[in-house]
Amino acid sequence: MPERDQPERDQAADVRTMAADLPAHGEGAVSVSGWIHRRRRLKAVDFLILRDRTGLIQIVVGDDHQRAVLADLPEESVVRVDGTAVRHEAAPGGIEITEPTITVLSAVSEPVAVELWRPHLDLQLATLLDHADVTLRHPARRAVFTLSAAALAGYRAALTRQGFTEISTPKIVANATESGANVFGIDYFGAEAFLAQSPQFYKQTMVGVFERVFEVGHVFRAEPHDTVRHLAEYTSLDAEMGFIADHRDVMAVATDVVHGMLAAVAAQPESVTAAAVTMPMAPPTFPSIHFSDALGLVGAPPDEPDLAPDHERALGEWGRSEHGSDFVFVYGYPMRKRPFYTHPQPDDPRWSNSFDLLFRGLELVTGGQRLSRHEDYVRAIEARGERPEDYASYLAPFRHGMPPHGGFAFGLERFVARLVGLDNVREATLFPRDLHRLTP
Amino acid sequence: MPERDQPERDQAADVRTMAADLPAHGEGAVSVSGWIHRRRRLKAVDFLILRDRTGLIQIVVGDDHQRAVLADLPEESVVRVDGTAVRHEAAPGGIEITEPTITVLSAVSEPVAVELWRPHLDLQLATLLDHADVTLRHPARRAVFTLSAAALAGYRAALTRQGFTEISTPKIVANATESGANVFGIDYFGAEAFLAQSPQFYKQTMVGVFERVFEVGHVFRAEPHDTVRHLAEYTSLDAEMGFIADHRDVMAVATDVVHGMLAAVAAQPESVTAAAVTMPMAPPTFPSIHFSDALGLVGAPPDEPDLAPDHERALGEWGRSEHGSDFVFVYGYPMRKRPFYTHPQPDDPRWSNSFDLLFRGLELVTGGQRLSRHEDYVRAIEARGERPEDYASYLAPFRHGMPPHGGFAFGLERFVARLVGLDNVREATLFPRDLHRLTP
Numbered sequence: 001m002p003e004r005d006q007p008e009r010d011q012a013a014d015v016r017t018m019a020a021d022l023p024a025h026g027e028g029a030v031s032v033s034g035w036i037h038r039r040r041r042l043k044a045v046d047f048l049i050l051r052d053r054t055g056l057i058q059i060v061v062g063d064d065h066q067r068a069v070l071a072d073l074p075e076e077s078v079v080r081v082d083g084t085a086v087r088h089e090a091a092p093g094g095i096e097i098t099e100p101t102i103t104v105l106s107a108v109s110e111p112v113a114v115e116l117w118r119p120h121l122d123l124q125l126a127t128l129l130d131h132a133d134v135t136l137r138h139p140a141r142r143a144v145f146t147l148s149a150a151a152l153a154g155y156r157a158a159l160t161r162q163g164f165t166e167i168s169t170p171k172i173v174a175n176a177t178e179s180g181a182n183v184f185g186i187d188y189f190g191a192e193a194f195l196a197q198s199p200q201f202y203k204q205t206m207v208g209v210f211e212r213v214f215e216v217g218h219v220f221r222a223e224p225h226d227t228v229r230h231l232a233e234y235t236s237l238d239a240e241m242g243f244i245a246d247h248r249d250v251m252a253v254a255t256d257v258v259h260g261m262l263a264a265v266a267a268q269p270e271s272v273t274a275a276a277v278t279m280p281m282a283p284p285t286f287p288s289i290h291f292s293d294a295l296g297l298v299g300a301p302p303d304e305p306d307l308a309p310d311h312e313r314a315l316g317e318w319g320r321s322e323h324g325s326d327f328v329f330v331y332g333y334p335m336r337k338r339p340f341y342t343h344p345q346p347d348d349p350r351w352s353n354s355f356d357l358l359f360r361g362l363e364l365v366t367g368g369q370r371l372s373r374h375e376d377y378v379r380a381i382e383a384r385g386e387r388p389e390d391y392a393s394y395l396a397p398f399r400h401g402m403p404p405h406g407g408f409a410f411g412l413e414r415f416v417a418r419l420v421g422l423d424n425v426r427e428a429t430l431f432p433r434d435l436h437r438l439t440p
Numbered sequence: 441m442p443e444r445d446q447p448e449r450d451q452a453a454d455v456r457t458m459a460a461d462l463p464a465h466g467e468g469a470v471s472v473s474g475w476i477h478r479r480r481r482l483k484a485v486d487f488l489i490l491r492d493r494t495g496l497i498q499i500v501v502g503d504d505h506q507r508a509v510l511a512d513l514p515e516e517s518v519v520r521v522d523g524t525a526v527r528h529e530a531a532p533g534g535i536e537i538t539e540p541t542i543t544v545l546s547a548v549s550e551p552v553a554v555e556l557w558r559p560h561l562d563l564q565l566a567t568l569l570d571h572a573d574v575t576l577r578h579p580a581r582r583a584v585f586t587l588s589a590a591a592l593a594g595y596r597a598a599l600t601r602q603g604f605t606e607i608s609t610p611k612i613v614a615n616a617t618e619s620g621a622n623v624f625g626i627d628y629f630g631a632e633a634f635l636a637q638s639p640q641f642y643k644q645t646m647v648g649v650f651e652r653v654f655e656v657g658h659v660f661r662a663e664p665h666d667t668v669r670h671l672a673e674y675t676s677l678d679a680e681m682g683f684i685a686d687h688r689d690v691m692a693v694a695t696d697v698v699h700g701m702l703a704a705v706a707a708q709p710e711s712v713t714a715a716a717v718t719m720p721m722a723p724p725t726f727p728s729i730h731f732s733d734a735l736g737l738v739g740a741p742p743d744e745p746d747l748a749p750d751h752e753r754a755l756g757e758w759g760r761s762e763h764g765s766d767f768v769f770v771y772g773y774p775m776r777k778r779p780f781y782t783h784p785q786p787d788d789p790r791w792s793n794s795f796d797l798l799f800r801g802l803e804l805v806t807g808g809q810r811l812s813r814h815e816d817y818v819r820a821i822e823a824r825g826e827r828p829e830d831y832a833s834y835l836a837p838f839r840h841g842m843p844p845h846g847g848f849a850f851g852l853e854r855f856v857a858r859l860v861g862l863d864n865v866r867e868a869t870l871f872p873r874d875l876h877r878l879t880p
Contacts, residue, residue, distance in 0.1 A: 016683060033683050035841055053603065053651035076841035105683075109814045110839035133837040136649045145649075149606040153596075163493065166589040168675045168852070170871050171611070171658050172624075172635075174878045184612075186626045186635070188672075189662065189875055195626070195635075202871065205880075209576045209585075211493035218611050218657065222629065232628075235608045243456065243473050243545075374549045393880040397573040399550035401475055401516035412608070431610050431642060435629055438614045440645070440833040 020054035022085060022095040030085040030097060032057050033105065035137070036077045038117035039070060046070055048100070049117065050081060051137075055270075058091040059083065060098050069102050075116065076134070078106035114138070125424060132431055132440055143274035144428060147265050148416045152216065154264025155237050155412075158257045164212040164239060169202035171195055171218065175390070182222045184232075195220035198409060200341070201394040203240040204370060207405045208397045214239040216412075224435065228424040229362075231413065232433040240407030247343075247353040247369045250406040251329055254357060254365055255286055258327060265419065275420050280326035280360065287319050288329035291351065305337050307356075316361025331355035331368075340380040343369035343406070353406070359418045367408025374398040460494035462525060462535040470525040470537060472497050473545065475577070476517045478557035479510060486510055488540070489557065490521060491577075495710075498531040499523065500538050509542050515556065516574070518546035554578070565864060572871060572880055583714035584868060587705050588856045592656065594704025595677050598697045604652040604679060609642035611635055611658065615830070622662045624672075635660035638849060640781070641834045643680040644810060647845045648837045654679040656852075664875065668864040669802075671853065672873040680847030687783075687793040687809045690846040691769055694797060694805055695726055698767060705859065715860050720766035720800065727759050728769035731791065745777050747796075756801025771795035771808075780820040783809035783846070793846070799858045807848025814838040 015031050022030070034052035046067050048059040059081055061067050073079065083100035114121065114131065116138050121128065128135050135141055156166065173196045176183045184195040199215050206213040219236040239257070244250060262282055265272065272279070289297065295304055298314040307315070307330065319328035332351040335344055345351040354368025371377055377395055378388045388395060416428040426432040431440055455471050462470070474492035486507050488499040499521055501507050513519065523540035554561065554571065556578050561568065568575050575581055596606065613636045616623045624635040639655050646653040659676040679697070684690060702722055705712065712719070729737065735744055738754040747755070747770065759768035772791040775784055785791040794808025811817055817835055818828045828835060856868040866872040871880055 014685075033843070053605075078841045078843045105844060106812055106842050108839065108841045112840050131836075133645045133648060134840050136646075142649055145607070146605060148608075152606060152608075153600070156593075160593070165493075165586060166592060167585070167870060168588075168592075168658070170673055170873050172660070172673050172873050172878070184626050184628070186624050188624070188878060189664075191878065193878055205573050206576075206870070208573060209582055216656075218608070220612070224629075233610055233612050245454075372546055396571075396880065399548065400552050400574050401518045401548045402546050403473070403518045404545060430607060430646070433610050433612050438612070438628060438631065438633055440836065 016080075017085075018054045019050075019052050019057045019093065022057065023093045025085060025095070027085050027087060027095075029082070031080060031082045032059075032097065033080045034078070036070075036073055036075050036079060038075065039073075041071075048081070048102075050079070051139075056092045057081075058088070058096040059100050060096055061100055061102075063099070066100060066102055073102070073104065074108045074111045076112045076137070077104060077108045079104055125426065129426060129432060129437065130440070136430065139274050140276070143271035144416060144420055144422070145430060146268055146271040147275055147277065147419065148412060148428065150264040150268050150271070151261040151415060151419070152235075152237075152412060154261040155257055156214070156216065157264070158260025159212075159214045159239055159253075161260075162212065162253060162256065164214045164241070165210040167203070167206050167210070167213045167215050168217070169196075169199045169206070169215060171220070174393070182224070184220050184222045197221055198236060199238050200339075200409075203238055203407060204341075204402075204405065205394075205397045207240050207242040207407075208400065208402055211242040211403070212240075226435050228426075229414065230434070231411075231425060231429060232435070234414075234425075234429070235412040236409050237412055237415075238407065238409045240405060242403035242405040244369065244404055244406050246346075246404075247331060247355055247367070247406055250367050250369065250408055251286075251288065251331070251355055251357075254367060254408050255284075255327075258282065258286075258357070258365075259284075261415070277420055280419065281320065281324050282327055283323065283325050286327040286329050286357070287323035287325050288331060288355075289315070289318075290332040291330055291334065292332065294330050305334050309362075312358055312363060313361040316358055319358070326360050327364075328358045329355050330358065338368070340384055341370045341377070343371055357408075357410075359415065362414075362418060364415055364418065365408050365410040367406065369404070369406035372398065372402045372404050456520075458494040459490075459492050459497045459533065462497065463533045465525060465535070467525050467527060467535075469522070471520060471522045472499075472537065473520045474518070476510075476513055476515050476519060478515065479513075481511075488521070488542075490519070491579075496532045497521075498528070498536040499540050500536055501540055501542075503539070506540060506542055509544075513542070513544065514548045514551045516552045516577070517544060517548045519544055565866065569866060569872060569877065570880070576870065579714050580716070583711035584856060584860055584862070585870060586708055586711040587715055587717065587859065588852060588868065590704040590708050590711070591701040591855060591859070592675075592677075592852060594701040595697055596654070596656065597704070598700025599652075599654045599679055599693075601700075602652065602693060602696065604654045604681070605646075605650040607643070607646050607650070607653045607655050608657070609636075609639045609646075609655060611660070614833070622664070624660050624662045637661055638676060639678050640779075640849075643678055643847060644781075644842075644845065645834075645837045647680050647682040647847075648840065648842055651682040651843070652680075666875050668866075669854065670874070671851075671865060671869060672875070674854075674865075674869070675852040676849050677852055677855075678847065678849045680845060682843035682845040684809065684844055684846050686786075686844075687771060687795055687807070687846055690807050690809065690848055691726075691728065691771070691795055691797075694807060694848050695724075695767075698722065698726075698797070698805075699724075701855070717860055720859065721760065721764050722767055723763065723765050726767040726769055726797070727763035727765050728771060728795075729755070729758075730772040731770055731774065732772065734770050745774050749802075752798055752803060753801040756798055759798070766800050767804075768798045769795050770798065778808070780824055781810045781817070783811055795848075797848075797850075799855065802854075802858060804855060804858065805848050805850040807846065809844070809846035812838065812842045812844050 037051035038049040088096040357365035477491035478489040523537040528536040797805035
């Protein structure tokens with residue numbers, strides 16, 4: 001075998017101690033690396049607060065030469081610090097580093113306009129998002145996305161435990177999924193194609209293969225409304241399951257999934273604190289109410305076709321005060337307001353076997369039982385004035401044996417925004433896309 | 441609280457026993473549900489093989505009326521069967537069901553053209569893909585995607601263990617990522633935008649936030665080549681990490697990730713068998729060879745700029761025979777063949793600190809150390825004859841302190857195709873997209 005002399009590899013990465021591991025490391029020689037989070041100049045010494053992915057490290061800089069080095073390093077410079085770890089009760093983790101030697105790993109060529117060491121980033125939304133590369137480094141912002149990742153892992157774990165299989169389905173599609181409106185068109189090798197608004201048809205098809213499937217993927221809505229709740233691209237958490245009796249089996253799984261996500265979030269206590277999250281009230285079974293009863297409860301006319309934001313808020317209040325729950329199911333929405341694949345309520349086809357799950361008074365999850373017989377789809381599509389032939393690819397599985405099934409979908413960003421108490425879903429999105437925003 | 445009489449809920453879903461749970465269920469009354477996988481008509485009885493998400497169930501139908509019911513139910517009909525479980529050594533799981541009552545849950549309105557009960561689906565690729573809703577139900581096809589889901593879970597678990605945080609970044613972007621070619625354009629509210637070819641810039645930005653990040657997401661390539669290896673849309677497994685010494689730290693993580701994926705696959709022994717997978721040879725450390733030595737090893741001229749497919753195959757052979765490994769790293773590729781963000785080899789800038797990981801003689805993973813200093817990016821972009829201003833959004837994090845970093849990316853479908861021994865990556869994709877294929 002041919003052998004080549006490889007250049008000496010810098011071993012620094014191997015001896016690096018993370019902030020979180022300093023208490024276990026104890027006193028003695030130590031090497032740490034990270035970003036300069038804050039510098040504080042006192043008379044006799046400087047304090048350097050270093051930030052790594054696990055936390056903050058306090059470093060006392062007394063030597064004049066090292067103080068001069070530090071004076072030239074603006075916040076966010078990336079450095080390695082070799083020094084001596086000593087116990088110090090007031091320092092993060094009870095350890096501070098003295099007698100440091102600072103080595104610059106990466107300089108800052110444009111001072112950061114944001115003071116990341118302040119407890120709160122008091123910025124306009126546009127500034128927060130335009131400078132995401134820096135503002136996301138703030139511990140409170142960072143924590144939002146640590147919790148988002150935890151919630152996602154909790155979602156997948158809950159469904160995997162329940163026998164669901166993860167799937168990955170195309171985002172470039174030949175037909176609009178949910179409706180012809182709000183869809184992005186693309187030039188697909190000269191043919192017309194669209195970005196999928198949801199994996200709806202594919203997850204139903206895959207019930208025929210795996211019975212229970214879930215998908216985490218991006219969906220795309222050419223959403224012309226400039227609201228705090230809508231994004232042009234978001235992460236959709238989708239699930240679909242076969243062999244159900246009706247929508248209540250789906251609601252039971254959705255409940256279990258929410259519990260799994262909350263448990264995963266709660267397992268990140270430092271991020272829960274950093275993001276100032278008040279954990280929601282989530283009893284084992286969420287209160288549920290039929291749409292027509294919900295209208296009565298909130299004092300709306302009985303022929304209202306949908307719940308207004310005010311109604312959802314009132315139902316959220318009802319859930320909290322009457323049932324000690326931040327989550328409320330509303331089921332039985334009018335058929336005419338639900339997509340054509342929705343299963344009607346068997347004893348009264350004005351209503352549907354569909355539901356929304358409200359989280360703190362805002363729609364979080366939409367789901368329900370679907371039609372499962374081919375002839376029902378043909379009828380539903382014709383009732384829309386459309387031709388079943390145009391849905392041939394979607395309808396194929398229903399000709400080939402499809403069990404009674406249903407499912408749900410919800411937006412990860414919307415869940416995180418409600419959880420953290422962010423007014424705008426954009427604050428729960430790393431790099432949001434909307435009517436006016438295509439960068440960063 | 442208003443209460444509504446809810447219609448009686450069908451309790452069948454609650455009492456259903458899955459195929460895999462039959463041995464534990466033991467003898468006695470039982471209810472099972474699934475697809476009619478096969479019917480075999482004998483003189484005195486019929487055999488009905490039922491398929492659910494966990495396996496096959498053998499049912500003996502002796503009663504004349506039930507035999508008549510069964511005769512009218514083509515394969516893939518969805519039924520519930522209530523009967524008596526009895527021990528029978530030759531049946532799957534050692535249990536068969538006798539004295540069945542068959543209830544149709546969903547009829548087949550178009551007989552399935554494919555015989556799913558045969559051990560092998562001997563179909564043309566186009567037929568296999570055009571009828572994916574049915575062909576994916578074949579146990580061997582289904583197993584491919586069970587293993588794909590397992591590999592994905594293994595990927596995420598390995599990186600989570602190593603302190604990586606999952607991120608989700610936009611697929612609609614303002615600029616082409618890797619190169620101006622092969623990119624799908626979209627009309628974004630009247631503005632020009634593109635589908636992301638990779639999350640490269642975003643995962644690098646997020647190293648500034650989390651140090652270690654990964655993303656599982658779709659990427660889009662307007663790939664004009666109609667080969668067995670290329671898709672217009674695929675699932676990219678991306679990772680990026682800071683505070684590395686060089687590309688060898690990235691290779692070590694990639695090695696660990698591959699081991700995690702293989703372990704997750706091996707934990708699905710039934711699917712490994714059903715998909716006829718030969719588990720690859722994967723020693724703790726994969727053999728690695730510098731690009732220039734690789735050229736010598738395969739007998740290529742020393743000025744070749746890249747490895748041809750023949751060369752990759754020969755290197756795969758070398759890994760197997762000399763090192764007992766189906767995985768081989770080639771590092772040090774010529775700078776001129778790698779993207780502009782690639783870090784050069786410090787002692788000889790003709791070469792780069794980048795690598796490919798070959799799996800059974802085919803490129804699986806591409807990765808390496810990236811440039812991390814703003815001035816190096818400016819120089820690299822100018823050397824391409826482009827203007828750094830056009831990359832302002834991408835370059836921002838490098839002005840604000842970015843540690844030495846690197847990462848890798850690989851296609852899930854390509855990994856699964858190599859693992860299972862599928863010639864065409866389309867066979868490892870549920871609903872592939874290519875030059876000619878936009879449905880199903």
